[in-house]
Amino acid sequence: MLQDCWAGANEGSWGTTTGWNPTTDHPLPPPVAAGDCQSMEQALDILRGDAHAGAPASPAGAPASHALPFGLLKELKRPGDLFRDLGPNWYASIMGTGIVANAGATLPLHFLGLRIFATAVWALAAAGLIALTAAWAVHWIRHPARARGHAANPIMAQFWGAPPMALMTVGTGTLLLGPPLIGPGAAVTADWVLWLSGAVLGLITSCWIPYLMMTRHTIAADAAFGHWLMPVVPPMVAAANGALLIPYAGSPQAQLTLLLSCYAMFGISLFVSVIIITQIWTRLVVHKIGPAVMVPALWIVLGPLGQSVTAVGNLATHGAAVLPAPYSGGTDVLALLYGVPAWGFAMMWLVLAAAITIRTARQHLPFALTWWSFTFPVGTCVTATIGLAARSHSEMMQAASIILYALLLGAWLTVAARTVHGSATGRLFLPVAPPLAAGTAAA
Numbered sequence: 001m002l003q004d005c006w007a008g009a010n011e012g013s014w015g016t017t018t019g020w021n022p023t024t025d026h027p028l029p030p031p032v033a034a035g036d037c038q039s040m041e042q043a044l045d046i047l048r049g050d051a052h053a054g055a056p057a058s059p060a061g062a063p064a065s066h067a068l069p070f071g072l073l074k075e076l077k078r079p080g081d082l083f084r085d086l087g088p089n090w091y092a093s094i095m096g097t098g099i100v101a102n103a104g105a106t107l108p109l110h111f112l113g114l115r116i117f118a119t120a121v122w123a124l125a126a127a128g129l130i131a132l133t134a135a136w137a138v139h140w141i142r143h144p145a146r147a148r149g150h151a152a153n154p155i156m157a158q159f160w161g162a163p164p165m166a167l168m169t170v171g172t173g174t175l176l177l178g179p180p181l182i183g184p185g186a187a188v189t190a191d192w193v194l195w196l197s198g199a200v201l202g203l204i205t206s207c208w209i210p211y212l213m214m215t216r217h218t219i220a221a222d223a224a225f226g227h228w229l230m231p232v233v234p235p236m237v238a239a240a241n242g243a244l245l246i247p248y249a250g251s252p253q254a255q256l257t258l259l260l261s262c263y264a265m266f267g268i269s270l271f272v273s274v275i276i277i278t279q280i281w282t283r284l285v286v287h288k289i290g291p292a293v294m295v296p297a298l299w300i301v302l303g304p305l306g307q308s309v310t311a312v313g314n315l316a317t318h319g320a321a322v323l324p325a326p327y328s329g330g331t332d333v334l335a336l337l338y339g340v341p342a343w344g345f346a347m348m349w350l351v352l353a354a355a356i357t358i359r360t361a362r363q364h365l366p367f368a369l370t371w372w373s374f375t376f377p378v379g380t381c382v383t384a385t386i387g388l389a390a391r392s393h394s395e396m397m398q399a400a401s402i403i404l405y406a407l408l409l410g411a412w413l414t415v416a417a418r419t420v421h422g423s424a425t426g427r428l429f430l431p432v433a434p435p436l437a438a439g440t441a442a443a
Contacts, residue, residue, distance in 0.1 A: 073426035082429040086139040091162035092372035098125040098169035099379030105176040122173035154217040161230035167198035172241045202234025222287035224279035226297030236269035236307045243314035259319040273304035296373040298353040305346035306380030309339040313387030374411040
């Protein structure tokens with residue numbers, strides 16, 4: 001039976017392969033012969049309602065029926081299959097690339113070529129955002145049931161937070177680096193469009209995905225992991241990046257509205273993140289590390305921490321003049337006296353995450369798109385440290401920001417190179433296996 005094929009993958013997988021109810025969501029699949037695990041993908045297709053469910057799935061690594069030059073997409077049966085399982089998790093690559101550019105634009109280190117490099121990386125992120133969005137549109141057109149099914153998957157649903165953060169990250173890069181190329185007016189307009197799109201979608205995901213987790217998904221007691229933060233962090237990104245748009249908001253009332261909205265979005269993410277981080281800590285202490293492929297998700301905890309420090313700093317810098325007395329002075333106090341303690345906790349978590357990652361890598365840490373968790377969260381720590389250095393005039397913070405940026409750059413180059421290789425062969429476009437089947441448990 002079907003359960004014979006995937007029972008081992010479901011067992012102890014933190015509820016990550018549950019939450020899809022075939023009796024209510026889709027018709028039951030036809031019976032599968034006992035031990036016929038080659039039919040698993042076909043059965044999954046039927047459960048997901050994919051239009052091509054009747055076609056037998058090709059095993060990973062099977063030679064492509066339409067060979068392309070240089071072995072491109074050689075692990076896919078057909079080149080068009082690259083659109084088949086294209087999920088929102090791919091937008092994490094845009095986030096990770098964009099933060100390299102944004103952090104480089106504000107780094108307290110000036111040398112020949114740094115801004116050119118940052119601008120080139122921003123252009124790469126912008127081009128990637130356009131190409132990925134076009135590819136994802138094809139995914140929705142060709143495989144609508146599979147695309148809708150992302151939200152029903154307890155793991156993939158969390159990545160719905162990636163598209164809004166990718167939009168806002170590229171938007172901020174446009175504001176910081178785009179004016180010399182496209183003009184100041186066009187840069188501001190583009191950032192408004194990207195920020196508004198990302199902020200609205202982020203507010204939706206911050207309510208929608210937790211609602212699904214509370215009402216639809218089946219979550220095990222040991223299921224808490226870093227990706228739970230993904231759908232609730234976009235409002236924090238909106239707060240940090242929206243602060244940069246306050247001077248362009250027009251009237252004083254419009255500026256005040258934007259400022260208060262950013263503080264409200266800061267609160268949404270902050271308090272939910274505290275709850276989730278506590279759950280992650282408890283899971284690590286009680287249930288230990290879990291599957292190796294999930295270990296990079298521990299770095300996501302740095303995201304809301306670093307971004308919250310960046311947010312209060314940006315809001316103090318760009319919004320202090322908007323608030324009436326005596327509150328305007330309080331923004332600077334909050335930026336420093338909240339920022340430094342939050343930064344300290346982020347550095348402690350960075351050490352923990354690095355130690356667990358190194359320990360796991362010594363055994364086996366398989367490459368997956370989850371490796372992009374090594375980039376954007378670290379990038380938020382870079383921007384946070386840059387802001388604290390500018391506000392406190394601390395040389396220690398300046399040095400820390402440069403060290404963290406070097407860490408970010410090394411992680412980005414490594415993950416980007418592995419992603420390009422995996423994309424060229426087509427391996428990263430293959431269906432993702434359940435965590436315990438896809439990775440080695442880190443004991």
